[in-house]
Amino acid sequence: MEYSHRYHAYPTQKVAETVEQHIDVHRQAYNFTRYEYTNHNDADNVGSAYKHHDRLTDWKDEFSVFTEVHSKALQRTVTRFYQNLSNLSEKKRNGQKVGMLKWKSPAEFQSMTYSQSGFELKNTSGRNATLWLSKIGDIPIRYHRELPDTAEIKEVTIKKETTGEWFVSFGLETDEADLPEKPSVDVLNTNNSVGIDLGIRNYIHTSDGKTVDWLDLGDEYEQLRRKQRKLSRKEEGSNNYEKQRLKVAKIKRHIRRKVLDYQHKLTTWLVREYDAVFVENLDVKGMLEQSYNAQNKQDAAWRQFITLLEYKAELYGTHVVQVEARGTTKECASCGVETAKPIWVREHSCPSCGFECNRDANAAMNVLQRGFAELGLGWPEDTPVETALPADTHSVSAKRVVEAGSPTLKERAASAVSE
Numbered sequence: 001m002e003y004s005h006r007y008h009a010y011p012t013q014k015v016a017e018t019v020e021q022h023i024d025v026h027r028q029a030y031n032f033t034r035y036e037y038t039n040h041n042d043a044d045n046v047g048s049a050y051k052h053h054d055r056l057t058d059w060k061d062e063f064s065v066f067t068e069v070h071s072k073a074l075q076r077t078v079t080r081f082y083q084n085l086s087n088l089s090e091k092k093r094n095g096q097k098v099g100m101l102k103w104k105s106p107a108e109f110q111s112m113t114y115s116q117s118g119f120e121l122k123n124t125s126g127r128n129a130t131l132w133l134s135k136i137g138d139i140p141i142r143y144h145r146e147l148p149d150t151a152e153i154k155e156v157t158i159k160k161e162t163t164g165e166w167f168v169s170f171g172l173e174t175d176e177a178d179l180p181e182k183p184s185v186d187v188l189n190t191n192n193s194v195g196i197d198l199g200i201r202n203y204i205h206t207s208d209g210k211t212v213d214w215l216d217l218g219d220e221y222e223q224l225r226r227k228q229r230k231l232s233r234k235e236e237g238s239n240n241y242e243k244q245r246l247k248v249a250k251i252k253r254h255i256r257r258k259v260l261d262y263q264h265k266l267t268t269w270l271v272r273e274y275d276a277v278f279v280e281n282l283d284v285k286g287m288l289e290q291s292y293n294a295q296n297k298q299d300a301a302w303r304q305f306i307t308l309l310e311y312k313a314e315l316y317g318t319h320v321v322q323v324e325a326r327g328t329t330k331e332c333a334s335c336g337v338e339t340a341k342p343i344w345v346r347e348h349s350c351p352s353c354g355f356e357c358n359r360d361a362n363a364a365m366n367v368l369q370r371g372f373a374e375l376g377l378g379w380p381e382d383t384p385v386e387t388a389l390p391a392d393t394h395s396v397s398a399k400r401v402v403e404a405g406s407p408t409l410k411e412r413a414a415s416a417v418s419e
C-alpha cells in the first residue's frame with residue numbers, strides 16, 4: 001500500500017538557498033526534458049522516462065550545472081515530465097480539453113523529489129526530526145506524526161509553498177504482508193461496527209450515539225475575510241499587494257492544515273475503535289444535502305476524510321465500506337418506509353411504525369444496516385434497531401476524540417501500528 005506523510009520543514013536560510021538553487025536546476029532539467037521530447041529525432045533516446053534517463057550522462061558532459069544536483073533526483077525529475085505527460089493523455093482520453101505540457105517558470109516549479117537514495121530521516125525524538133538530503137545537508141522538520149513502523153520511505157519531496165514555508169512529504173510503502181489482518185466478517189456485530197452519518201450540524205454522527213463537533217474555525221475564517229478585504233484594496237502588483245497576498249495564503253494554509261490534522265486524528269480514532277466503519281458514498285450525498293454555496297469546500301473536505309479513513313483502515317486492519325447514500329435520511333431504520341423530511345426537521349418520527357429518534361441517528365443506523373448488507377451479512381437477527389440504537393446521544397468533543405491514549409477496543413491494532 002502506498003501513502004504519504006507531510007511535515008513542516010525549517011531549513012536554515014543558507015540551506016534554504018541551496019535547496020532553491022537545486023530546485024531551479026531541476027526546473028531546467030524538466031524544461032530540457034520537454035525540449036528534447038518535443039524536438040527529438042532519435043526515438044531510441046527519448047519517448048519514455050526509462051530511455052530518457054540514459055541521456056543524463058550526455059547532459060552532464062554538456063552542462064556542468066546538472067552535476068550539482070543528486071543524480072537519482074535528477075532522474076526523478078525526468079520521470080516527473082513523463083508522469084505529467086501520461087496524466088495529460090489520461091485526461092484527453094476522458095474527453096477533457098487539454099493543451100500541451102508547458103515550459104515551467106520558477107514560480108510554477110517549486111519542488112524536487114529524491115527517489116530511492118540520497119536521503120535519510122534521523123534523530124526522530126518527540127516532535128522533532130531531521131531530514132538529511134545528499135548535496136544539501138540537514139533540515140529540521142516538525143515531526144508531529146510518527147511514521148508507521150512498517151513504512152518504508154520510497155521518496156522524499158521538498159517543496160516551497162507560495163507562503164514561503166517549506167514542507168517535506170514522504171512517499172511511503174507498507175508491504176501487504178505487514179498489514180494487520182482484518183477481522184473475519186462473521187464476527188462483526190453492532191457492537192464493534194459503526195455507521196456514520198456525515199452531518200450538517202455535527203461533523204459526524206455515529207450509529208452508537210456519538211456526535212463529534214465541527215472543528216471551530218470561526219476565528220480563522222474571520223481573519224481570512226479581514227485579510228482578503230485588505231488585499232482587495234491594494235494595488236495589484238505593488239509590494240504591499242504582494243505582502244498582503246502572502247498573508248492571505250498563509251491563513252488559508254493554516255486552515256487547511258488544521259482541518260487535515262483534525263481529520264487525521266478523527267480517522268485514527270475511528271479505525272482504532274471499531275472493526276468496521278461504514279460511510280455514505282459522497283458523490284450522491286454531496287448533491288443531495290449541501291447547499292450550493294458550501295458544496296465545493298465541504299465536498300473536498302469529505303473526500304479527504306474518506307481517503308484518510310480508507311488508508312488507515314488498511315494500516316489498522318479495519319473494514320471501511322462506502323454505502324449507497326440515497327435515502328438514508330428519509331428511510332426509517334426500523335421498518336424501511338420512506339418519509340420526506342425537510343432539512344430543518346431534526347427528528348425522525350415514522351408515520352408507519354412509530355419509531356422515533358434523532359434524524360442523524362436514524363441515518364447513521366441506515367448506513368450501518370447498508371454496510372452489513374454490503375459485506376453480505378444480514379442485519380443481526382437479535383438486534384432490533386430500537387435496541388441497537390443507544391438511548392442517549394452523547395456529544396464527544398473534537399478535543400476528546402483526538403486525545404492521545406484514550407482506551408480503545410482495538411489496542412492490538414494500535415500496538416501494531418502507531419500513528
Ligand SMILES: [Zn+2]
Pocket residue numbers: 332333334335336337350351352353354355
Ligand atoms: Zn418505521
